[in-house]
Amino acid sequence: MSQTSKWVDIGKVSDVPVRGSRLIQISGGGIALFRTSDDQFFAIDDRCPHLGGPLSQGIVHDQRVTCPLHNLVIDLPSGEGQGPDGGCVRTYPVDVQGDRILLDISKLTRQKVA
Numbered sequence: 001m002s003q004t005s006k007w008v009d010i011g012k013v014s015d016v017p018v019r020g021s022r023l024i025q026i027s028g029g030g031i032a033l034f035r036t037s038d039d040q041f042f043a044i045d046d047r048c049p050h051l052g053g054p055l056s057q058g059i060v061h062d063q064r065v066t067c068p069l070h071n072l073v074i075d076l077p078s079g080e081g082q083g084p085d086g087g088c089v090r091t092y093p094v095d096v097q098g099d100r101i102l103l104d105i106s107k108l109t110r111q112k113v114a
């Protein structure tokens with residue numbers, strides 16, 4: 001963890017269904033937290049780069065999520081949309097300590113200060 005990280009405890013591993021998601025409301029924006037079928041966790045902005053669809057309501061497959069509005073596929077590790085007009089969403093580091101999920105919100109903090 002870097003010196004500028006700001007980790008917050010956002011809940012238990014069991015709070016997020018396998019191949020599912022949870023919406024985290026933090027001042028500065030909504031963050032979609034995803035759990036893949038192999039129990040990896042990824043966090044990205046809950047706003048599709050196409051027209052702002054709620055990515056937390058999308059379908060998780062492999063390490064990707066498909067937006068529920070127009071089916072743009074987002075790569076969860078990079079936040080990049082697949083395709084020529086894919087765009088990109090911000091990603092957030094996630095750490096799992098035992099049964100607790102930690103989220104680094106330092107990017108949100110820096111954004112508020114700027």
Ligand code: FES
Nearest residue numbers: 048051053067070
């Ligand atoms: S808003 Fe997500 S694909 Fe259009």
